[in-house]
């Protein structure tokens with residue numbers, strides 16, 4: 001693989017170009033891509049042109065560059081997340097019909113929560129979680145569920161790193177986070193009032209495949225909504241349903257879900 005003068009490979013440079021797109025930067029000019037990746041302008045122009053010719057990127061009429069539909073198609077089709085999402089969606093809809101707020105499915109990816117799916121309703125509480133978007137593990141209810149079930153090394157790494165506080169109510173102090181994780185394991189769910197946004201509460205439960213926690217199923221409701229018991233009951237029933245669907249899917253396809 002041809003390396004540039006700085007020693008990085010073509011794959012490194014392509015990765016930097018693709019990774020410069022995120023939930024807040026879905027369309028960029030080539031000049032912005034060059035600036036954000038640190039690549040020389042001529043290199044950015046050449047890579048973007050090659051990626052666009054292959055369909056991995058797309059160019060709007062005004063020259064804005066976006067992730068190409070072909071990339072979405074390929075990653076969605078092939079990903080194990082799709083199996084999880086397909087197993088979860090009917091059960092998420094049951095929760096959503098009962099609560100009419102936001103229902104979301106998330107996994108741990110690197111040291112963050114990655115949201116795979118989200119159902120919402122008009123007039124629902126404010127929610128900053130986006131499909132394919134990330135949030136800190138310590139801040140969201142889904143993250144707390146996933147972190148509470150993570151291997152000890154991962155937990156210690158997160159506890160030792162600087163913890164992001166999104167509001168004054170985010171648990172960003174290691175000893176307090178450790179206590180909260182123990183509580184989540186004991187109760188079997190996480191409630192995070194005001195932790196992401198002061199006016200919203202996130203509540204999440206683990207989704208299991210066999211005995212492994214493979215995802216978190218959560219809702220975001222207005223903080224004034226008090227009946228957490230009913231919400232937890234609905235979430236647990238849905239998580240049990242997802243577990244059964246995953247079981248059936250893995251028996252019929254042989255596909256296993258990461259972590260299982």
Ligand code: PHB
Pocket residue numbers: 126127128129139140141142143192196197200201202203204218220
């Ligand atoms: C949560 O998962 O706890 C959560 C996510 C997004 C929000 C609020 C809460 O906006």
